[in-house]
Amino acid sequence: MVSKRTVAIGFVGATLDRVGKGAARWQKWRPTVALCQQQDLLVDRLELIHGVDARDVSLAERIRADIAAISPQTEVQLRPMALRNPWDFEEVYGALHDFVSAYAFDIEQEDYLVHITTGTHVAQICWFLLTEARYLPARLVQTSPARRKDEARHPEGTATLIDLDLSRYDRIASRFRREQQESLAFLKSGIATRNAAFNRSIEQIERVAVRSQAPMLLVGPTGAGKSFLARRIFELKRSRHQLEGRFVEVNCATLRGDGAMSALFGHVKGAFTGAQNAREGLLRAADGGMLFLDEIGELGADEQAMLLKAIEEKRFFPLGSDREVESDFQLIAGTHRDLRGRVAEGLFREDLYARINLWTFELPGLAGRREDIAPNIDFELERHARDQGRQVRFNVEAKRRYLAFADSSEARWTGNFRELSASITRMATLADSGRIDESLVEEEIARLRQAWGVAQQPEPLQALLGRQVADLDLFDRVQLQAVLAVCREAKNLSDAGRRLFAVSRQGKQNPNDADRLRKYLARFGLGWSQLRD
Structure with missing residues (x-):
């Protein structure tokens, strides 16, 4: 050769x-x-x-x-x-x-x-x-x-x-993958989240955070974790030496009138009545760092116009000044509103929306991430231990009961993860000997029901199955509840079977609806007499 x-x-x-x-x-x-x-x-x-x-x-x-x-x-x-x-x-x-x-x-x-x-x-x-x-x-x-x-x-x-040919360098490739996984875990604060859509969003956020300086928009209900995630993004970028300045956060819903302009852009002495001293403003405070504007949809028209200029040119006029100042900051905006709808209504500038909409990430509320309740409970207990120097744990049965309630349709979680955090903190604070028992869980469930204005509903499954109900998947609970509802209205076992299998029985030569229903109920240790009683 x-x-x-x-x-x-x-x-x-x-x-x-x-x-x-x-x-x-x-x-x-x-x-x-x-x-x-x-x-x-x-x-x-x-x-x-x-x-x-x-x-x-x-x-x-x-x-x-x-x-x-x-x-x-x-x-x-x-x-x-x-x-x-x-x-x-x-x-x-x-x-x-x-x-x-x-x-x-x-x-x-x-x-x-x-x-x-x-x-x-x-x-x-x-x-x-x-x-x-x-x-x-x-x-x-x-x-x-x-x-x-x-x-x-x-x-x-x-x-x-x-x-x-990097394929020959497995250790290098493994190191890159490991570092990326560490970044993802950092953004999630080490919480082993299971929601597939949320995990995909975090993976994209990690790539954008380390590769781009463009604004990011976090959309989600109050308490979904927008502020927490924004700070983690800042800390990730700072660990990569991409930022040197501060993390500056403001809720735009709290800004009104001259106070809004002054808080964001600063003012010179005498700019308005009561302005006895000059003020730097939050945009200048974020120079070299990150500015998180939560609820950006609440900003007024004048503030929106000045913010657009500040984002695009890194320059703006403080209130009452005829001299521009500079501030080079990275922006993360948060909102629970439909900004596209507000643009159509004339309440939000279309050009500002286009500028902050390059990277938009949806953060679902707790109701849309119920599979993440359990890992977030563990995270909250660990945080309580760090903050208070006191280790607290659930009893096994107490945790089953709380998880069953938290994952049920009865749990509203209107405050999302913030409300879950408060709930765990209350139980951890009241727990004697560092253990959350069933009585504490029942007290907390009652407290949550009262806060949501939810009357305690009779729970036929709880009455029939006792503690076994906590071991059922949501799919089985929903299906079994529907079966029980039919059984309560039926005359007898055969009548209930005919109603439940009205379609599939037509394809059988010798349908035995009563036997099919009896076997289904037996999976849960139930008999017809128990249902009737």
Whole structure:
């Protein structure tokens, strides 16, 4: 089998390749020449990129002559490239992209190496990006000088190949995945949430938070955790050194009149009656950090107009001032309202909505995330232990009872996760010996029912099954309740069976509805006589 030819591509080193004069240059390490001196790396062709002025051309030709002297089998192709500013990323990347796009790669016959030791740091970064993105079907090669004491005997130094096929680096890939999972867990405060839609939103929020500086909009009912999540996003970005300033939070529903303008944008002394001193304002306080405007839909028209300017230009006028001030902040907005509907009603600026609507994430309330009640209970107990220095736990039966109620249709959770947090805090505070028992749970359930204005309803399943009802899935509870409702109205077991299986019995030659119903009830340890009693 005929081996492939090795082709190297790289810049002339304007400084490193120019060292030494006359015969003395052979005692110096010159990276481009050294690349062709390696004992275990034969370069069949070198594509040598150089500048277009006379000094650069002269150096390139001298390098080609020196390579011919020490490696006559290496063909050197000089490739002039005009760069006005070799430190301009856009210009260098564009020039190299054009070069590789026009190059006739022959991967069947040739292996390619990109020499990243020479050229500016900008050029080296561009080589890396183009190679990693597979615009170049190549590996990277880096040359290094020998240790100082060996330089005279080994002026060629060493060469190291770098393969960018990340699939070979399982530990690196695993580390990236682990760090992303840690970021997701951080945003969720370590709560093992089970709601699929919420988890997908958190995954997207994590990617947007670390990659974008654009505004984000969190939509959800009061108590759904918008403020909490905004602060976690801020802390995540600050841990990545993307923010240096403060986290500034304001509920726009509390801002009215001149007070709203002053609170947000600041004011100068004497701007209005009572303005005896100048005020910085929240937007300036958030400079270099993050501003969270909760309930942004409550802002007035004037505040909306000034906020749009501040977001787009990072500049605004404090109230009463004729001189602009600057503030470079990242914005997260929160609302429980339908902002699109408010735009249609003329209550919210369409251009401001478009500006903050690039990344919109829905945060469902507790009623839409009932599978997350259990992990949030554990989180609240852990938080109580940190805050109060006192460990509290549920008894097994008490926790079953509370979870059964919390997950039932009777539980309104109008205050969402904030209300759940308050409920757990009350029980943890009242718990003697660090244990929440069934009596505490019943007291708390009664307290919640009263707060929601819900009269305690008779629970036939509880009466029939006792504590066993806490072990039933919601699906089984709903289905069994429907079956019991039919049974209560039926004359006898057969009549109930005919009503319940009215459709499927038509496909059977000898339907035995009573037996089917008897077997269904037996799954829950129930008999017909119990239902009638």
